[in-house]
Amino acid sequence: MVRVPAYPIWICKGLKRANMTRPDVREVKPVDYGEHVQQLRRCANDPLSISGMSTAAGDSKFPTPKPPQSGIKTVLQYTGIPPSWLDKRPSLPSRNWLIFLSVTSTVLGYYCYDRTESKRIRQVYVDRVKHLADAPLHSLACPRKVTVYGSKWPDDEDHDRCMKYFRKYVKPIFVAAAVDYEMVSGRRHGDLANRIAEDIKARRRLDAGIDQSPPNPMNLPTLSLEQLRRQELEGGIVIVGRPSFKEYMTGLKRGWTESLEKVDKEEMLAMELGSDGRFDEPSEPDTVPVDLGDIDDEPIPTVSKLAPSKSLSPAFTAPHLRAEQSHSPASSSSSDRKVDPASMIPPPTSIPPHPPFLLVAYLNRIGMTQIPIMIWDFFNERERVRAGAEAAYALIQNETRPFQGPPAPNGKFVDSEFADGPSPAQPYQFESDTDLDFDKAAEPYFGKSLTDFVSSIEKARTSYYKELPARLETARALARRIREPTKDEVKFPPLTEVELRAERLKKELRWRNDVAGWDVIKPETEVAWDERFRDVLKVFIKPTSLEEEREVKSDSS
Numbered sequence: 001m002v003r004v005p006a007y008p009i010w011i012c013k014g015l016k017r018a019n020m021t022r023p024d025v026r027e028v029k030p031v032d033y034g035e036h037v038q039q040l041r042r043c044a045n046d047p048l049s050i051s052g053m054s055t056a057a058g059d060s061k062f063p064t065p066k067p068p069q070s071g072i073k074t075v076l077q078y079t080g081i082p083p084s085w086l087d088k089r090p091s092l093p094s095r096n097w098l099i100f101l102s103v104t105s106t107v108l109g110y111y112c113y114d115r116t117e118s119k120r121i122r123q124v125y126v127d128r129v130k131h132l133a134d135a136p137l138h139s140l141a142c143p144r145k146v147t148v149y150g151s152k153w154p155d156d157e158d159h160d161r162c163m164k165y166f167r168k169y170v171k172p173i174f175v176a177a178a179v180d181y182e183m184v185s186g187r188r189h190g191d192l193a194n195r196i197a198e199d200i201k202a203r204r205r206l207d208a209g210i211d212q213s214p215p216n217p218m219n220l221p222t223l224s225l226e227q228l229r230r231q232e233l234e235g236g237i238v239i240v241g242r243p244s245f246k247e248y249m250t251g252l253k254r255g256w257t258e259s260l261e262k263v264d265k266e267e268m269l270a271m272e273l274g275s276d277g278r279f280d281e282p283s284e285p286d287t288v289p290v291d292l293g294d295i296d297d298e299p300i301p302t303v304s305k306l307a308p309s310k311s312l313s314p315a316f317t318a319p320h321l322r323a324e325q326s327h328s329p330a331s332s333s334s335s336d337r338k339v340d341p342a343s344m345i346p347p348p349t350s351i352p353p354h355p356p357f358l359l360v361a362y363l364n365r366i367g368m369t370q371i372p373i374m375i376w377d378f379f380n381e382r383e384r385v386r387a388g389a390e391a392a393y394a395l396i397q398n399e400t401r402p403f404q405g406p407p408a409p410n411g412k413f414v415d416s417e418f419a420d421g422p423s424p425a426q427p428y429q430f431e432s433d434t435d436l437d438f439d440k441a442a443e444p445y446f447g448k449s450l451t452d453f454v455s456s457i458e459k460a461r462t463s464y465y466k467e468l469p470a471r472l473e474t475a476r477a478l479a480r481r482i483r484e485p486t487k488d489e490v491k492f493p494p495l496t497e498v499e500l501r502a503e504r505l506k507k508e509l510r511w512r513n514d515v516a517g518w519d520v521i522k523p524e525t526e527v528a529w530d531e532r533f534r535d536v537l538k539v540f541i542k543p544t545s546l547e548e549e550r551e552v553k554s555d556s557s
Contacts, residue, residue, distance in 0.1 A: 110379055118385040125389040126176040129396050133178035142223070142231060145180040146358075146395065148238040151192045151247050152185075153364045154446045154521065159187045162240040165362050169388025170238070177396045181238070188510075190517025192244065193251035200255025210260065210342050236395050236540065237355045241362035242439040243521045246528075249436075250520050253528040256351050260342035269512075270505055278465070279472065279501065349532070356400045356538040360391050361439045370445075394540045403537035404435045405529055435539060436527040443523040453518050457511050464507060472500060 073086045093101065137143065150162030158164075163185050174181055186192035205211045206225075216222060223231070239245050365374055377384075475497045477483050485493075495503065519525060 114379050114381050118382045121382055121386050122172060122389055125173050125393050128393065129173060129177035132396070133176065143178050143180050144235055145182065145231065146174070146236045146238055147355075148181055148183045148240065149192060149196075149244050149248055150183070150185045150240045151244040151521070152187060152189060153241065153243060153366075154189070155366055156364060160185060161364050162244060162362055165384075165388075166238065166240050166360070169384055170360060170392045173389050173392035173396070177392075179396060186247065188514060188517060189243075189521060190247065190513055192247040193254070193517070193520055194513075196248060196251025197254040197258065200252065201258070201260055204255075204345075204348075205260050205342060208260070208342070208345055210345075233353055233355050235355055236358055238358045238360060238395070240360045241364075242442045245359065245438055246521045246525070247517075250528045252533070253530050256530065256532065257347050260345050261340045262342070266505065266509060269509055273505060273508060278468065278504070279497070281476075351532050351536055354533075354536050354538075356540050357403070358391060358395045358540045359435070359438045361387070361442070363439075363442045363445060365445060390542060390546065393546065394542050397543040399541050399543050400538040401541050402535060403533065403539050405534050405537075406434055406436065408531065408534065436529060446523065453522075454515055457515060461507075461511060464504075468500070468504070471495065472497065475500060 076086060077083060148163070148166055150160075150166065152159040153161050163183055166183070171181070184192070184195065186195070202211070206213060213225060237248075239248055365377075471494065474489075474494050478485055478489070478494070479496065
């Protein structure tokens, strides 16, 4: 045995000199060169044994030929793809991959099915009404037109939510049937009720002859007032959501009940705010000594505490002033007795025909607790598509029924205040299921922050009036040049006294309108009702053909 060290020779020599042994020294057997020489000789005599196989006769073996490759592999092997990729066989994924693929494929498949079904449902209703768009129309005639009302949903910053719902689910069917529409929305609570009330009052003033219809400056052929109202009755009114329904009924009642006198709310509020003393200057005590300097022994001018002197006798009055003096009391007394004739017109005992209602249920989910239901609704879009299409189809088919109001007391309406004259509106508290309970189940979904809506406004008002005296003092000091403005006041000039008055008027008007609007739509408030609405209001219903089709499908299933 020859020991061959694993380290260089000079290191091994040094180790031997130090009489040290290495445990990693390996033993190498001597090479037998005679066996290699015999193999070379056999290869020279028998070339077939070059591959190292046995040279005995009949013992030689040839390599097994590979199976021919397919056409695709033959082509792809020249594209640079590794051959191992072409021969690789697919294997079953791991457990984690199986879970991931099953979950994602299920969710994606359900989403695709829902959207495909939504398109199919919408297309079914479009095919039912699209023949109406091909009907010929006179050159001076107008297509059927409806008015859509949508108010702000409580506790939602986007005031246009109801209109977005209408445009996404109801509008496509109207467009397919060539039905025109006009959208009216409210940016804040109560805006919709105020607009409807003002529109009805304008109509009453026009019918009473107080106002005149606007002239036609272009002298073009237009529809008369009777034709426009007939077209309005042929159309309809679309109300989206419970808040919109409450505001519409409140505006309808106020429009047919309140006086026709035009009242400027901003002017009345400005007069009320001007008399509350918020902008009055603080009174200075009279005991404070004042240095008047040298006044040359002249009397100090003081405010007279005597009553104002009476007017001079006509004998001591110039001739050209006697006529004005004699006519001024009469003119002032006549102006005091002047009354707007519109305020003398009582509310009508009955109201004219009203366009039918299309009540579209709408629920806006807000809050963290509603997120699971929002996810469920995201994968059930077809239900909202079907509801919107059915509502639009009901309006297009124009099948109506009377509006179901609360039961009438004793079969007639009597008001003690107007027992001898025309009876105005009277609210009712009811417990039976009527059309006034439309979409009442959506009220519990109003935001919880609205429970202290009024208190939050009062808190903002208190904070504003607490800071107002300091801001007013600064504005007056700068206006009267009592002091010089600071650097911050130069960069950001504070509001003047006039601007502070305008700001206060704007804030008070918004706060009061918000409180009044919230009082209309809050869950504790019932829907406004008037006995004059009975037998006048109508509601669109689902066509009988659609109901029969549903019954057939339910029976077959």
